[in-house]
Amino acid sequence: MGRAGVSTLGFATLGLLAGESLSGYDVKLRMAEPVGFFWQAGHSQIYPELAKLEAGGMVVHNDVPQSGKPDKKIYEITAEGLSAVKEWVSEPAKSAPTRDEATLKAYLSWLGEPGEMAAMFRELGRRHEKQMERYLETEAWMRSEWGEPKRFERRRFANYAALKRGVGFEREYAQWCRWVSEKLESSG
Amino acid sequence: MGRAGVSTLGFATLGLLAGESLSGYDVKLRMAEPVGFFWQAGHSQIYPELAKLEAGGMVVHNDVPQSGKPDKKIYEITAEGLSAVKEWVSEPAKSAPTRDEATLKAYLSWLGEPGEMAAMFRELGRRHEKQMERYLETEAWMRSEWGEPKRFERRRFANYAALKRGVGFEREYAQWCRWVSEKLESSG
DNA sequence: TTTCTTTATGTATATCTTGACATATAAAAC
């Protein structure tokens, strides 16, 4: 956890709410799609997290009655929440590599049948390549929609920067997978 | 968890024990240094994990009495454990990107002061560059000690492949950090 | 018309992970 007992997921949520007020369900949707590429959480984490943030005075909610369905809770960030996330965002980011099962499998690849290992890494490489292409499509969309990246305003640049990381990550990963599978093939 | 209720940490441990019999403490040391770059665990996870693996028949131990100190438990992989890890290693690796706090901070960078954000990413880039250099030193050592990578036997190649991933990862990460910090600087 | 998906919000359980607590000796550094 970061400052004042707020976890990284808490700050991710605050960051989303800093841009717009959202229901728990909307937070969940954003956690799945753009944010989910670098920080995932299911709704079973998000709803309790929002309650915890509210208990800590970081957000407040107002109920929007719905016909039949349960009330929609629209969460809004407080001044306290906004200053907390603003402080957190420029603090040193901790830990980057952490856990990567594929690298572990590469390290232990001598235990497997070379042909099977090669196939596994080839398939993994394809998956990362596809993900890279999806990111590149989004990047193309941004350029066509927002113009020259040089002139992006801060919020769009932030979006673009995260995407750029995704592209670089997937490209490097796919290359490595291809290299591993080729070497395993030629040796087996 | 993977097959037969063995977690990824369990397979990492089995993988180490497939190469040599080790005490829990030795596993801990390897989990810190070479394996720790892509899969970390403290001793408080390792000792119970070894007990669990033993309960599942994947490993066995014999006590080596020490003068004064508690008995050293040397763990040995069983035939069952070996076949389990051999099966696991060529199964598709799941999930790669998962959680990266720095990318999250980039995505929310519009909330921070540009100068401070730039400094944070500059420093982060330096850290990744240093890590890359450490990996490159190890790579140089491997080449000088083991000769041409082309002719590495399987176990050494596996070691080299994991290291290669580390180098690529850190290089790409450092480049991205530098790019982010430069853009933030020129805009602020 | 029936089934599936989306909207909408939660709880419960199990496991994973981290950090602290706990003990004990030998060897090396200061």
Next chain:
DNA sequence: GTTTTATATGTCAAGATATACATAAAGAAA
């Protein structure tokens, strides 16, 4: 001589995460 580090093995509690359980209605698809 005293302190710190390395060896050596554990437990415990708190927090994070994943998966399943649970409900309910609107709308789209079959």
